[in-house]
Amino acid sequence: MKWTHRTPQQKRDDVLRLLKRYPDKIPVYIEGITQNKFLVPYDITVAQFLYMLREKVLMTPTESIFVFFGKRKEIMPSNMIIREIYDMLKDDDDMLYAFYAKENVFG
Numbered sequence: 001m002k003w004t005h006r007t008p009q010q011k012r013d014d015v016l017r018l019l020k021r022y023p024d025k026i027p028v029y030i031e032g033i034t035q036n037k038f039l040v041p042y043d044i045t046v047a048q049f050l051y052m053l054r055e056k057v058l059m060t061p062t063e064s065i066f067v068f069f070g071k072r073k074e075i076m077p078s079n080m081i082i083r084e085i086y087d088m089l090k091d092d093d094d095m096l097y098a099f100y101a102k103e104n105v106f107g
Contacts, residue, residue, distance in 0.1 A: 011093035019094065026086045030067075031099045033057055040082055047078040053100065064105040069098050 006014070015027050018039065025039040035056060040049060046067070054065050069076055070089030086096045 008093050011095065015094040026082050026096060027094070028082075028096045028098055031097070033100065042081075042083040042086070044082050045078060046076050046080050046082065046085070049082055050078070057100070057102070059102060062104055063102045066101045066103065067098050068101070069096065071097070073099055 018025070018027050022039055024042055026042045028038045028040055030036050030038065030053070033056065040052070044052075050065055050067060053067065057065065059065065066075065068074060069085050071091070074089070076085055082096075090096050
């Protein structure tokens with residue numbers, strides 16, 4: 001069953017099972033890409049997360065990537081730790097939701 005078709009309780013149960021199995025990882029759901037569910041280390045910065053995401057998304061050297069977190073789609077400082085963002089903006093199902101955008105920035 002696709003993640004988007006699951007009930008909130010099923011999603012929460014899945015996330016809690018992941019957190020129990022991988023206590024040093026944060027579950028992140030990124031809207032807009034094919035592989036949209038990630039388990040990322042809780043101690044990486046936003047900049048490191050962007051680097052990891054950039055490797056997953058096909059981009060040209062002239063494109064930049066922006067990630068917006070939470071329901072309000074907030075941009076976070078690049079030196080902020082993912083765990084801090086998770087604690088502030090995780091959803092009711094304990095998943096951290098994000099949206100990414102690409103933009104031509106060089107020429």
